[in-house]
Amino acid sequence: MTTMLPGTSERSLVLVSGRAHLELAQDVAQELGIELLPTSAYDFANGEIYVRFGESVRGADVFVLQSHTSPINQWIMEQLLMVDAAKRASAKTVTVVQPFYGYGRQDKKHRGREPISARLMSDLFTTAGADRLMSVDLHAAQTQGFFDGPVDHLWAMPILTDYVRTRVDTNNVTVVSPDAGRIRVAEQWAARLGGGPLAFVHKTRDVTRPNQSVANRVVGDVEGRDCVLVDDLIDTGGTISEAVKVCKAAGANSVIVAATHGVLSDPAAQRLSECGASEVVITDTLPIAPEKRFSQLTVLSIAPLIARAIREVFDDGSVTSLFDGNS
Structure with a gap:
């Protein structure tokens, strides 16, 4: 298998993963018939995170997969850094794949002086350079409207x-x-x-x-x-x-x-x-x-669903078609 899935017009799909749930990322890569892009990621002594891709992503459609699990703030930060790295490495597009949307339960203010954390999450990924978000069963469907770009809301x-x-x-x-x-x-x-x-x-x-x-x-x-x-x-x-x-x-x-x-x-x-x-x-x-x-x-396993959605996005197909018109 290769690290890039060739497409039409010389486009190529690249799947990269953070460290939070590597097993899922490997399963998704297997479903797609490719290897994960080699990536270096480690923590400095003070907790700061370093990431670097081992191969070029110039001109590629890059999908950055990370599960927002505990310790959730660490893995969100790692994904943000990977998005920034892909953008600065001249990726054509960057899609954030977050099977579980961290902070998704804080989608509105219940009382005064509270944040709307789900909106802030979308803003952070926008700032990092994400062109698209993909997630599974958002806690509140309205979260799709927080990101100023396409959001693929997958349905388990x-x-x-x-x-x-x-x-x-x-x-x-x-x-x-x-x-x-x-x-x-x-x-x-x-x-x-x-x-x-x-x-x-x-x-x-x-x-x-x-x-x-x-x-x-x-x-x-x-x-x-x-x-x-x-x-x-x-x-x-x-x-x-x-x-x-x-x-x-x-x-x-x-x-x-x-x-x-x-x-x-x-x-x-x-x-x-x-x-x-x-x-x-x-x-x-x-x-x-x-x-x-x-x-x-x-x-x-959720890997077949995520892989099919990634393939549809890469091929400019219909993610909605995966759910018989329900999304």
Whole structure:
């Protein structure tokens, strides 16, 4: 395999990766049939980061892949430096590939004197020289409007629903949203799983206390049903674990948890393994350390989706076509 994927009119595609989730980047490169561009990256004693590409990227369409995982600020900074390096090395275009969009949950002001961090993230990548952003299942779709350029919002639902469909009786499924705000997503899930009923968990949250909410009750009929509890991400696992318990207490036959991003900050693994879910299904948009894995956890590969989207962008094709007109 080569480091560049030839295209039409002598164009070439180059994939580079930061250090946050090298395994995913290698999987994407394999799907594309190329090698990752050789890159040097290391930390100075004071924490500053150095990056340098080992081969020329002049005139190439460069895709810079980095998962915004912990320590998230370090990996965001590394990706910004890689974008700047590509631009200064005369890349034709630079596309930021961030499977998980760091700071994406801070997409609006809940109280006075707060930042809109998701907007700042887009501004930082614009300043660094990014021409395009690509991400999977943004926490808020409006984040697409923060970047002054094309944004490819990839959709992991087909991957998740195809798998979950093999794990449940589609004639006895209720799709459950962890809160009222994600009912629209639950509706899309239900349509893909055969059009069963919906339910949602009524919860309360104190905006002054991060990663804490209270699941009060489930609204909808889950008694005797196989429930699929869906969300975009799982961080500390508190909300989703309590939602599983509420569904079980309401008479659910079983509960499968499905989410795109497994942030899995401590003590998520313990909570999820003990909450009563029969299975927790996520994708590998973020690396899952061995100590965060547990017997009920299933991790699906997101690499084929990202590779297909990169290929469509490079070929001036349609990313939307990957999702049957839904994006």
